[in-house]
Amino acid sequence: MKKFIYLFLLSVSFQYNADAQPASTDKNKVMDFFQNQQFEEAVNYLTPAATIDSQNIQLLGYLGYAHYMDDNTKMAADYFRKIIAINPDNISALQYLAILTKNDKPDQALQYTRRLIYLQPDKAAHLRSMGELFKRKDKQDSAFVYYNQAYILQPKDFKNGVGLADILIDNKKFIRADSIIESVLEQDSVNIPFLKLRVRSAYIAGDYQNVRIPGERLIRLQETSLSALTQVVVAYFNLKLYTDCIRVCEYLIAQGYAVENIFYFEAKALARIKQFDKSNELLKTCINLSISKEAEMYYYNLGINYEALRQYKKAIAQYDTANYLFKNPIMNFNSGRIYEINLKNMQQAQKYYTKYLALAKPVEADEKKAYQYLKERWGKKKPVAHKK
Secondary structure, eight states: OGGGOOOTTHHHHTOSOTTOOOTTSOHHHHHHHHHTTOHHHHHHHHHHHHHHSTTOHHHHHHHHHHHHHTTOHHHHHHHHHHHHHHOTTOHHHHHHHHHHHTTTOHHHHHHHHHHHHHHOTTOHHHHHHHHHHHHHTTOHHHHHHHHHHHHHHOTTOHHHHHHHHHHHHHTTOHHHHHHHHHHHHHHOTTOHHHHHHHHHHHHHTTOGGGGHHHHHHHHHTTOOOHHHHHHHHHHHHHTTOHHHHHHHHHHHHHTTOOOHHHHHHHHHHHHHTTOHHHHHHHHHHHHHHOOSTTHHHHHHHHHHHHHHTTOHHHHHHHHHHHHHHHOOTHHHHHHHHIIIIISOOHHHHHHHHHHHHHHOOOOSHHHHHHHHHHIIIIITOOOOOOOO
16 A cells, blocks of 8 residues: 555655755655645645755655655656656655656656666666556557566565466466466465466466366465456356355355356356256345346256256246346247246247247257247247137
8 A cells, every 4th residue: 555655765766966955945844744645734844945945856756656656646746747847857856756657647657667778778666657548548569568678677576476477367378478377486385476477377278177276275264366266167167066166156156256257157057966946046146136137047057956946936927037137039949948848838938939939039959949849839820729
C-alpha cells in the first residue's frame, strides 16, 4: 500500500540546488509531516512557499509527493509537470507521471516511460513498465520485446521473470515460460506468483496433470487467488478427479468465494459421483445468484440430474423454465423425449416436438439427424385426439 512507502529520497531526487531550500520552509518539519503521514498539513505548509518560489524543484517535488500520497492525483500530476517544464530530465518527476497516467492516459505514460528509458537505458524497471503498458494496449510483440530486455538485464528480479513468463504464456510459448518458472521454483518452491504462473501455463496448454502440484501448494499456502484456483478446479474436473474438484471448490467457498462458477463445477462433480440431490441444491444456488444466460446451463443440468433420478416431471419442469427464460427450442426436444420414451405419453410428446420443429435451426450434425427423424415421424401427423 502506497501510504506506507518511504520516498524520502525526494529530498535528493527533486533537489535542484542543495542550497535552494527557502528560508520560509523547514526541511525537518516537512520530513516529519511525511513520516507521520500528515500529507494535508504538508500541503498547507508548503503551498505559500511554492507560490513565492515557483521555480524551486524541491518544493514542487514535495508538493507533488504530498498530493500523491493524499490521493489527489490531479494536483500531484500538475506539480510534477511543473518540474518537467523546468527540467525535462528529472527522473523522479517522470517516474511519478508515468505512474499517474498509466491507467487513464496510457499514451502519455508511454512518452514518460520512453524518456526514462532514454535517460536510464540499463534500468530494468523502466523496460518492464514499458512492457506492461504495451501489454495493456494489447500490443503483444512490443510487450515481449521490453519484458525480454528487462529479464536479460536483471534475471534475478522476480518481477522481470513474472512479466516475461506471463507474456510468453499469452503467446503460447510454454517451453520457455516453464523454463523461467521452474528455475525460480527450484530455488523457492513456495513462490506464490510463480506457482500461479505454473498453474496458468499448464492449464492453458491443456496439461492438466501438471496443474495439480502447484495448485496444491497454493492451497497449502492458504492462497486464495480465484483465477488460479478456478483453473485447478477445472483441471481436476477434466481429469475426472471429482472428489478433488469438490474439495477445492469447498476450500474456495470457505474462503469467501461463493461465486456461480465454483458452485457450478462442484455441482457437476457431485453429479458425476451420483450425488444428485447435493448437485441440485448447488445448481439452485447458481440460479439464485444470477438469472442470466448462464442460468440456462444450470436449469439444463438440473433437468439431467432429475432424469438420472427418474424424477421425470421435475426434469421437464427445469426444461420448461429454461425454455421460458431463454427460448432455446432444444429444451422442448428434451421434454418431448422424456414424454415419449420415459412417460409413454405420446400426446404430450407430440406437443413438445411440434414446438421444437417449428423453432429449431439445427447446426450440429447430430441435431440435424435428430431433427430430420422427428420431422419424418412427428412433423406431418395430426394431433392425437383427446379421449372422451
